[in-house]
Amino acid sequence: MKVILYMAISLNGMIAKSDDDTSWISKEEWGSYSLAVRTAGNLIVGHRTYNILTKQPEFSEFKEVKLVVVAQEKFETLSPNHLVAHSPKEALELLGDFEKIVVAGGGMLNASFVEENLVDEIYIDIEPIILGKGIPLFRDKNFERKLKLLAQNKITDNEVQLHYEVLK
Amino acid sequence: MKTTLYMAISTNGVIATEKGDEDFLSHENWEKFCELAREFGNFVVGRKTYEAVKKWDGGYNFDDLVGVEKVIISQDKIFKLNGGYTLANSPEDALAKLFQKGFQKVLITGGANINSAFAKLNLLDEIIFNIEPVVVGKGIPVFAPEDFELKLKLISTEKLASGVSTLRYSVLK
Numbered sequence: 001m002k003v004i005l006y007m008a009i010s011l012n013g014m015i016a017k018s019d020d021d022t023s024w025i026s027k028e029e030w031g032s033y034s035l036a037v038r039t040a041g042n043l044i045v046g047h048r049t050y051n052i053l054t055k056q057p058e059f060s061e062f063k064e065v066k067l068v069v070v071a072q073e074k075f076e077t078l079s080p081n082h083l084v085a086h087s088p089k090e091a092l093e094l095l096g097d098f099e100k101i102v103v104a105g106g107g108m109l110n111a112s113f114v115e116e117n118l119v120d121e122i123y124i125d126i127e128p129i130i131l132g133k134g135i136p137l138f139r140d141k142n143f144e145r146k147l148k149l150l151a152q153n154k155i156t157d158n159e160v161q162l163h164y165e166v167l168k
Numbered sequence: 169m170k171t172t173l174y175m176a177i178s179t180n181g182v183i184a185t186e187k188g189d190e191d192f193l194s195h196e197n198w199e200k201f202c203e204l205a206r207e208f209g210n211f212v213v214g215r216k217t218y219e220a221v222k223k224w225d226g227g228y229n230f231d232d233l234v235g236v237e238k239v240i241i242s243q244d245k246i247f248k249l250n251g252g253y254t255l256a257n258s259p260e261d262a263l264a265k266l267f268q269k270g271f272q273k274v275l276i277t278g279g280a281n282i283n284s285a286f287a288k289l290n291l292l293d294e295i296i297f298n299i300e301p302v303v304v305g306k307g308i309p310v311f312a313p314e315d316f317e318l319k320l321k322l323i324s325t326e327k328l329a330s331g332v333s334t335l336r337y338s339v340l341k
Contacts, residue, residue, distance in 0.1 A: 009180070009181075011181075011295070011297065011320065011335070011337070012177075012181040012309065012310050012311050013177075013178075013179075013180040013181025013182070013309065013310075014181070111305055114303060114305070115305065122179070122303070124179055126335070128319065128320035128321060128322055128337060129317065129318065129319055129320060130287065130295075130311065130316075130317065130318040130320065131317055132284060132287065132288070132311055132313065132314040132315055132316035132317060133313045133314065133315060136180065136181070136309070137180040137181070137303075138180055138303065138305050138306075140306070141305040141306065142186075142305050142306045143303075143304075143305040144185070144192055144302065144303070144304050144305065145302065145303050146192075146301065146302050147179065147301040147302055147303065147331070148301060148331060149301045149327070149331035149332075149333065152325060152327050152333050154322075154325070157322065158320075158321060158322045159322070160322065160325055160333070160335060162179065162299065162333060164179065164301060166303075
């Protein structure tokens with residue numbers, strides 16, 4: 001089982017504006033992310049990201065995706081195909097049959113997965129923007145993990161994708 | 169005047185740990201800074217960065233950049249600097265002082281507050297980030313939280329031997 005963290009960020013590491021706005025993320029980036037999720041067949045997100053994601057029209061692309069929402073409290077999902085887990089480890093257990101698992105936000109969930117050493121690879125898509133304020137890629141956890149750059153590609157003329165292995 | 173911001177950051181945009189350590193950044197980033205400082209003939213940093221670098225050992229010293237104009241921004245107008253450094257009290261003042269000395273290009277290189285001060289005043293023209301292959305959970309962000317947004321255009325990308333990615337952008341105005 002390989003766990004992949006996949007996120008789009010501003011050049012300074014923000015995943016959304018303070019008001020959750022992600023409209024600065026391009027269609028091409030969404031396409032790359034969507035393909036990764038559909039190929040894996042699954043997706044783990046936090047409850048706040050779930051509420052944002054499921055409101056996007058593009059979310060219809062994820063009909064066949066097994067989605068796990070990590071929430072501390074009781075949480076009602078919109079579809080029987082969307083499961084609820086109460087911790088990163090429990091989320092992975094629910095997806096135990098998959099070869100690749102995609103984790104994709106928000107900041108607190110990302111930080112929990114990395115802090116608990118559960119992430120094997122990271123894909124970062126860098127949008128050509130700097131946001132003075134926003135929601136950071138990792139929130140509220142203290143850790144430092146060395147990475148190995150596996151690939152550096154361009155999604156478009158203006159967007160760079162960095163692909164890393166997390167060294168353990 | 170054209171300004172370039174150069175910074176080494178973790179993959180998630182952190183420039184130092186909460187305690188101020190930068191041990192996660194590799195030596196190559198310092199070399200890149202020295203190369204740029206010599207090319208520009210100058211650099212501008214904030215007072216905190218100036219004081220932090222003074223405490224470093226292992227051969228990291230701004231003094232070694234002989235012949236490079238070094239401007240330190242501090243709001244303390246009587247802040248005592250070592251010889252060879254020029255005091256400025258704002259981003260505009262730093263640029264004016266270098267302009268008077270005949271410079272057309274200025275290198276800016278931290279810290280978080282200075283970066284945001286220049287960004288908020290829309291005084292950044294180019295951004296070069298060296299992205300270190302590391303994630304740091306909590307730390308000092310490359311831009312101190314302030315209300316601003318910069319739209320960028322990617323100019324070039326480079327992959328260094330150590331796994332550092334150098335990304336160069338121009339700021340759209």
